Amino acid sequence: MTNASFVKADTIRSDFSAAMSAMYRNEVPAYGTLMSLVARVNDEALAADPLLKTRLEATDSLSRISEERHGAIRLGTPQELAMMRRVFAVMGMHPVGYYDLSTAGVPVHSTAFRPVGEESLKRNPFRVFTSLLRLDLIADEALRKEAAEVLSTRKIFTDEAVRLVDKAERDGGLDASDAAQFVREVLETFRWHDRAIVSAGMYRRLHDAHRLIADVVSFKGPHINHLTPRTLDIDKVQALMPDEGIAPKAIVEGPPTRKCPILLRQTSFKALEEAVSFAGEQGTWQAGSHTARFGEIEQRGIALTPKGRALYDKLLNDSRARVRPAADGSNAGEYEAALTDVFHAFPDDWNGIRKAGLGYFSYSLTEKGKAVSNRRADLETAIEDGVIQFDPIVYEDFLPVSAAGIFQSNLGDDAAQEFIASPNQVMFERDLGASVLDEFAHYAGIERASLTMSMAVLNTAAA
Numbered sequence: 001m002t003n004a005s006f007v008k009a010d011t012i013r014s015d016f017s018a019a020m021s022a023m024y025r026n027e028v029p030a031y032g033t034l035m036s037l038v039a040r041v042n043d044e045a046l047a048a049d050p051l052l053k054t055r056l057e058a059t060d061s062l063s064r065i066s067e068e069r070h071g072a073i074r075l076g077t078p079q080e081l082a083m084m085r086r087v088f089a090v091m092g093m094h095p096v097g098y099y100d101l102s103t104a105g106v107p108v109h110s111t112a113f114r115p116v117g118e119e120s121l122k123r124n125p126f127r128v129f130t131s132l133l134r135l136d137l138i139a140d141e142a143l144r145k146e147a148a149e150v151l152s153t154r155k156i157f158t159d160e161a162v163r164l165v166d167k168a169e170r171d172g173g174l175d176a177s178d179a180a181q182f183v184r185e186v187l188e189t190f191r192w193h194d195r196a197i198v199s200a201g202m203y204r205r206l207h208d209a210h211r212l213i214a215d216v217v218s219f220k221g222p223h224i225n226h227l228t229p230r231t232l233d234i235d236k237v238q239a240l241m242p243d244e245g246i247a248p249k250a251i252v253e254g255p256p257t258r259k260c261p262i263l264l265r266q267t268s269f270k271a272l273e274e275a276v277s278f279a280g281e282q283g284t285w286q287a288g289s290h291t292a293r294f295g296e297i298e299q300r301g302i303a304l305t306p307k308g309r310a311l312y313d314k315l316l317n318d319s320r321a322r323v324r325p326a327a328d329g330s331n332a333g334e335y336e337a338a339l340t341d342v343f344h345a346f347p348d349d350w351n352g353i354r355k356a357g358l359g360y361f362s363y364s365l366t367e368k369g370k371a372v373s374n375r376r377a378d379l380e381t382a383i384e385d386g387v388i389q390f391d392p393i394v395y396e397d398f399l400p401v402s403a404a405g406i407f408q409s410n411l412g413d414d415a416a417q418e419f420i421a422s423p424n425q426v427m428f429e430r431d432l433g434a435s436v437l438d439e440f441a442h443y444a445g446i447e448r449a450s451l452t453m454s455m456a457v458l459n460t461a462a463a
């Protein structure tokens with residue numbers, strides 16, 4: 001049952017993302033600096049390219065172009081993950097995709113909670129890359145047990161947040177006052193706590209096992225570790241970061257700069273060292289520091305089919321085999337050149353990408369197509385005759401190699417470690433209490449629906 005007085009899930013997500021942005025800018029001033037830089041570069045990009053401006057006006061809300069697209073958290077237990085799924089569901093965010101980061105030396109596996117329908121994405125695209133720590137990958141059994149014990153005692157959701165989730169599930173939504181309180185209560189889960197819940201000695205041991213374990217286990221909750229606005233010119237923001245006093249990571253992750261952008265490009269400024277205190281003897285606190293929080297930017301392109309993705313993965317591998325990017329940025333230029341060179345093998349015009357079956361497109365009738373009254377044509381002829389047009393479908397998900405690069409550059413340059421690759425989607429979905437949406441099937445469905453609809457209109461016109 002839904003009630004007319006319930007606040008839309010999309011609205012709650014919008015309010016939540018705005019509240020989180022304000023909190024994070026306050027907690028991490030360098031993030032505020034990045035936001036201003038992104039807004040400025042976006043304004044300049046729009047001023048320099050009226051065509052881009054017109055196109056974005058038609059498809060996006062220009063006033064919100066520089067708002068956050070995603071954030072990330074790292075959870076400690078299956079119970080936390082299962083509850084987080086219910087919390088995000090109230091905001092219309094559902095788990096899409098499974099990412100195994102163990103192959104890249106990070107002991108987590110992840111999903112992205114995100115809005116799924118076109119309308120919801122347009123209203124507010126905010127998503128949260130959510131990782132679950134995999135203690136099963138930690139070799140030291142005693143430490144594993146100790147970490148699990150610490151995690152089992154913490155409570156990351158307020159009682160009110162849990163009560164409001166129960167209520168939303170029971171009643172089918174929240175009214176305005178409950179929704180506002182829900183946003184305030186849930187925000188608490190993402191807040192930074194500078195007082196660790198472990199001693200300095202324990203922190204050190206966790207940190208030595210893997211920096212990420214220390215980040216997850218040592219604190220009261222899963223502090224938001226970065227937020228990510230959208231940029232219209234990622235190369236420019238990357239280049240300008242040092243002028244603003246923020247240190248960019250060595251390279252932009254993902255594909256190279258192209259005429260027709262594919263998938264996702266992202267970069268971040270390096271996580272800051274922050275003062276924290278550790279639990280000492282008899283209620284005392286011991287000063288220390290922790291490095292985890294940063295700011296990121298992203299630029300998105302077309303969603304690729306499995307065939308396109310396989311080609312992308314191969315070309316990325318080939319590039320990295322030629323030049324392995326060093327964490328200190330010393331060979332960033334060489335890496336970029338190798339990437340650009342190797343990716344010449346990936347078609348860089350929309351029709352080429354479409355004809356090769358590499359990307360997903362949304363089909364629609366042109367003005368001419370809408371006026372046509374007697375036509376029975378196949379798709380390619382309809383396109384050639386200018387009655388059907390196609391637009392790239394934007395990739396709304398993440399990339400495991402890129403995510404690993406983002407993790408690593410923010411865990412410190414020594415963070416890479418060898419784990420036995422062990423994707424375990426079955427375990428993840430069991431812990432989540434639901435299965436994740438298959439991203440490829442999802443994009444294929446959008447493409448198919450647009451195609452069926454356009455062809456049906458044409459064929460009806462012909463009948």
Ligand code: OOG
Pocket residue numbers: 071072073074129131225266296398399402403404406407410
């Ligand atoms: C998540 C890193 C992954 C992205 O944009 O690929 C990510 C993390 O550091 O917790 O956010």
Ligand code: NI
Pocket residue numbers: 070071072129226228296406
């Ligand atoms: Ni991110």
